[in-house]
Amino acid sequence: MDNLLNELNKSQRDAVEFCDGPSLIIAGAGSGKTRVLTHKIAYLLEQGLPPYYILALTFTNKASREMKERIAELVGEKKARQLWMGTFHSIFSRILRMEAEKIGFTSNFTIFDSSDSANLIRLIIREMELDDKIYKANGVQNQISRAKNGLITPKMYANNREIMEYDRISKRPMLAEIYKKYQSRLRTSNSMDFDDLLMYTNILLRDNPEVLENYRNRFQYILVDEYQDTNYAQHLIVKQLGEAHNRVCVVGDDAQSIYSFRGANIDNILNFKNTFPNTQTFKLEQNYRSTQNIVNAANSLIKKNKEQIFKNVFSENEVGDKIEVVSAFSDFEEALIVSNQISRLRFDDHLSYSDIAILYRTNAQSRVFEESLRKKNIPYRIYGGLSFYQRKEIKDIIAYFRLIVNPGDEDAFRRVINYPARGIGNVTVARITECAILHNVSLWHVLSAPLEYGLQVNSGISKKLSSFLELMTEFVVKDETLNAFEIAQDILTKTGIMKEAYKDLTPEGMSRAQNIQELVNAVQEFVSIRQEEGIEDIRLVDFLAESSLLTDQDMNNDGDQEKVSLMTVHSAKGLEFKHVFVVGVEEDLFPSSMSQNEIRGLEEERRLFYVAITRAEKSCTITYARSRFRNGTTNSTRPSRFLNDIDSKYLSMKDNSISFENNQGSSDGFWESMRQRREQASKFATPQRSNTPNREPSVNAKKIPVRNEITTSLSMSQEATMLTEGNVIEHERFGRGIVTSIEQSGGNKRAFVEFESAGSKQLLLKYAKFKIVK
């Protein structure tokens, strides 16, 4: 245990050791927040608290995975695995599945992602014959989401005079009705959207005291990461579960709260002390990540915000270079300057490409950088954009999975019924929908008993419908016995999707086929990982439950390759790079024009800028352009007010002719800045080298190499039969490890292996993929 605490500084140790009441850990950027959380959990375990009594909540799967791994290193794989650790959404969807009947769902409910729910909302707006210029699907979705995050049910919405008045004034009086219909359609579908997972958890805990009591007792210690990003629904869950025993520890940094547009409420962290009386506050103020200059510059910026918890973040690292501020003539030149400087950083400062990031405010800005990087043969990777699970071909296949697991799923039904084309058109689907709404049943019900629900279609269509029903029923039946991988393969062949995908030889078609193959691989991997761990019965429903909460960030991002990272500032949160370029730092872009109306919006933008700068370890360059191509036209732009917020002693501004007050600037100033800009550009220019490594331009889309087909054989391999205690093996995923014991139970032979890097695992030998090394 000494060991455990010795790795921490004084304030980190204090935070870890305090376990007997509510605590709030304000963790400045780069102050070792994850370290504290993981060590705290390890400390609790060493104090004798069983792992299954600890609830640890994060916002991303990635964060929870990383934390689990680090805890496993401290206390061993077995204990780490027994923790209740995951994202809010995954933990509570698990609980909701167990308690589904109590809230009128069944445990196989499916989850609508944002585009699924936008589709349904769009459909409802059309069915209600409302003007979709006034009722825009995205806007309505946002409004509904905000209501749900605030735990306002459709009924409460309609009964809330203030909201109704607001909707009336903003000429959207039917919002309450749309919300009501949307929610009832989801229910008929036995489906929930992301926000429902939190809202229904609250409803479950509110209406079922015995359930609340049960989980209150179970979760004897609750930890929450990134508390500044919680919304009301999440806050209330933590409050309800935590207030019985009061052992709640939340970690966060109010200065990094950047998700208010998703319902995050910074007040949750600002007022945490009021929610849990006698809260002990700990502040982690030493930044281990960045140079003094970067930390000081960021401090001087964030000081301009009114609403914040006082803290004094400092660095004892080297002083470091000043932040360089570079002005470019246009967005194209900005990209050129940045890519030139990247070459210089690599060849002169010996940075690896993966040490470098380009951060921007909006995704649309990535394009010019892509082009200039490609021209210079600099490998890069773009984060964000369309994620794997959002691609049409993937969504369509997942829709089959969803419909089989949960035939009520309306969105899945719509996607699948005419894919691949089987002659069932919109008119027919509309008729089915009508019947379904009339009888308040799912589309699937109508399909299964068309006569009973009075579905009027001609005999040709009727035949097509019944053969579709037959096909789906076959899958549903098979799903009872086949595992997820087997049924997935069956679906792809029986529907002809696979055949069709491989027929298309256009580049897009081939990329689609590759994505489908990748999905198949993902299902296979999902099954085989669990089989190796000794779980035998892995169903489609399990795959779906997990994959519907995954995002692109969770996919194995083909290693830490030598690539420059391009991403929005939002998605850079939590990451760090040796050198960071913050680009497009202009008025109306950063801060965004949309968020300048209210002070709170502007403060959030400033926090966002703070997040951007504090990603940098060694050095940081801020760039802005004087003109920018946006939405089809070129506009002149001015430097961001945020540049003025940073104390100039931490900046090296090459272009001192810029006047922040005077937007236009004198023509002298303009030409002066042009001249300096030229100097700047030539300073960064590196002569083109013919022997640039990594010639291959990196591909923007996430194309994951197709793995070789792995044949899953059910009999043990030669290797497996020969395996004995003391053998060293090389496992496909876990790497090298030594066999500590072999156990025979039932028909299954298991090996307990201590891996060099992956920790101790037990492998079921008939599935495990490895080679004996000695």
Next chain:
DNA sequence: GAAGCCCACATTTTT
């Protein structure tokens, strides 16, 4: 039912 055309539109997006 599918392709093609036109039009409106355009932050950020952990789940």
Next chain:
DNA sequence: TGTGGGCTTC
């Protein structure tokens, strides 16, 4: 500019 949705046409 470039994308996605909806409408029209064959």
